[in-house]
Amino acid sequence: MSMGHDVRYRVRGGRRLHGTVFIQGAKNAVLPMIGASLMASKGRTVLRNVPIIEDVRRAVELARAIGAKAELHEAERTLVIDASSLSSPVLPAEIAARFRGSFLFVPALLHRLGEAVIEGVGGCNLGSRNLDFHYNGFKRMGATVTEQVADNGDGTIHIKAGDLRGGTLYCDTPSHTGTENLIMAAALAQGTTLIKNAALEPEVLDNIAFLQAMGARISGGGTGFVTVEGVDELTAVEHTVMPDRIDAGVFVMAAAITGGELSLVGANLEHLGVAADKLEQMGVEFHQQGAVLQVRRDRPLRPINVITDEYPGFATDLQSPIMALSCLADGPSYIYERIFDGRFKLADELGKMGADIEVDGNRAKVNGAVRLTGAEVEAHDLRCGSALVLAGLAAEGETTITSAYYLDRGHAHTAERLSQLGADIVREAD
Ligand SMILES: CC(=O)N[C@H]1[C@@H](OP(=O)(O)OP(=O)(O)OC[C@H]2O[C@@H](n3ccc(=O)[nH]c3=O)[C@H](O)[C@@H]2O)O[C@H](CO)[C@@H](O)[C@@H]1O
Ligand SMILES: C=C(OP(=O)(O)O)C(=O)O
Numbered sequence: 260m261s262m263g264h265d266v267r268y269r270v271r272g273g274r275r276l277h278g279t280v281f282i283q284g285a286k287n288a289v290l291p292m293i294g295a296s297l298m299a300s301k302g303r304t305v306l307r308n309v310p311i312i313e314d315v316r317r318a319v320e321l322a323r324a325i326g327a328k329a330e331l332h333e334a335e336r337t338l339v340i341d342a343s344s345l346s347s348p349v350l351p352a353e354i355a356a357r358f359r360g361s362f363l364f365v366p367a368l369l370h371r372l373g374e375a376v377i378e379g380v381g382g383c384n385l386g387s388r389n390l391d392f393h394y395n396g397f398k399r400m401g402a403t404v405t406e407q408v409a410d411n412g413d414g415t416i417h418i419k420a421g422d423l424r425g426g427t428l429y430c431d432t433p434s435h436t437g438t439e440n441l442i443m444a445a446a447l448a449q450g451t452t453l454i455k456n457a458a459l460e461p462e463v464l465d466n467i468a469f470l471q472a473m474g475a476r477i478s479g480g481g482t483g484f485v486t487v488e489g490v491d492e493l494t495a496v497e498h499t500v501m502p503d504r505i506d507a508g509v510f511v512m513a514a515a516i517t518g519g520e521l522s523l524v525g526a527n528l529e530h531l532g533v534a535a536d537k538l539e540q541m542g543v544e545f546h547q548q549g550a551v552l553q554v555r556r557d558r559p560l561r562p563i564n565v566i567t568d569e570y571p572g573f574a575t576d577l578q579s580p581i582m583a584l585s586c587l588a589d590g591p592s593y594i595y596e597r598i599f600d601g602r603f604k605l606a607d608e609l610g611k612m613g614a615d616i617e618v619d620g621n622r623a624k625v626n627g628a629v630r631l632t633g634a635e636v637e638a639h640d641l642r643c644g645s646a647l648v649l650a651g652l653a654a655e656g657e658t659t660i661t662s663a664y665y666l667d668r669g670h671a672h673t674a675e676r677l678s679q680l681g682a683d684i685v686r687e688a689d
Pocket of ligand 2 (some may be wrong): 359642
């Protein structure tokens with residue numbers, strides 16, 4: 260599948276960033292909300308503060324492909340969904356395989372149409388990404404899951420559910436989308452469901468709040484034990500998507516890597532969890548004033564140790580950006596990636612720009628400080644893309660980031676927002 264070979268960013272580094280930037284709505288909150296909105300059999304769902312990113316465009320295409328009406332009003336950052344006409348259980352590979360969030364459409368299909376056919380599940384290439392917690396949960400609720408593999412190796416998953424029943428479910432580790440999918444499956448199931456070891460991410464809580472507004476009966480969000488009492492129907496409602504903490508983290512690091520000072524509108528320091536403390540240790544100063552987070556860095560960057568973890572631990576989606584930042588820290592930084600095993604292709608790309616990074620399995624040692632120089636580099640995944648933009652902002656000369664569709668999957672108006680802060684960056688698409 261051609262993914263990401265059509266977009267490039269060109270960055271000329273060396274400018275300090277200054278000014279005010281708007282943090283977008285959260286990708287990982289809006290995608291499950293689009294899935295949840297498909298559970299309402301009448302009325303129109305209105306989602307506000309929707310990030311205008313490629314994953315949302317794909318989700319709109321996918322919602323239409325299965326029969327829903329979906330209109331993305333880009334200037335208003337508002338998405339209106341009418342799922343009354345949902346008609347097809349098939350999530351076609353050409354759309355579904357381009358973003359991971361497509362799997363969040365499954366509970367709505369099971370409840371509304373009694374089955375879901377998944378021709379491909381996408382997302383970023385991050386090594387092994389299993390879905391067994393989702394499948395096991397659906398099965399415990401009474402669904403059957405079968406997989407057919409075609410001669411060319413492509414797999415199709417068929418999930419069939421008559422009436423889903425509540426039960427005791429669990430995640431082996433607190434999976435973000437796994438928790439969301441099981442909550443959505445339980446929301447319209449018969450009886451009560453307990454989900455043990457549920458994820459604690461702020462986006463999961465925002466999604467619970469959205470489902471509660473729709474009429475779902477959910478308690479225990481944020482405790483690791485979520486209880487859902489099934490209801491007969493969910494109503495279409497209006498909801499404002501929370502700000503994207505990963506987008507906020509990247510702009511914090513854009514200030515940090517250029518020695519600049521930024522006001523981030525909508526960013527919430529608490530949502531950064533341990534990442535905020537790590538960035539402070541590196542020499543970043545924060546000042547939260549209501550809904551605006553001020554950030555600056557005017558002292559030399561110190562090296563850091565990072566261990567990625569579920570929330571409130573250090574987010575894996577900020578691991579790549581901090582690898583770029585730590586290249587400029589004075590001394591060795593140590594990074595241990597515990598969530599995904601395929602996120603270190605970035606090290607080779609940063610190496611092309613002069614970084615000195617030793618990778619050993621899921622551990623990396625970043626030897627700083629180095630002077631980064633512009634080069635042609637490839638975004639292997641979304642967060643690799645944002646890390647390379649950061650590196651480009653600090654590098655001498657021009658950096659070209661190829662395969663940047665991945666960056667556009669998750670960040671809205673990257674070139675425009677950074678240019679307004681004084682960066683020299685352009686986006687090119689074939
Ligand atoms: C759309 C969305 O919200 N994406 C986010 C979500 O992805 P996603 O929900 O896919 O990530 P998970 O939390 O499910 O995955 C975490 C780990 O659990 C493993 N696992 C997960 C499910 C499963 O059934 N079996 C299993 O073994 C995965 O392989 C991975 O090693 O959380 C990740 C971790 O915070 C983020 O990087 C992604 O940005
Ligand atoms: C891994 C990510 O997303 P997805 O789960 O949508 O691939 C990400 O946002 O970095």
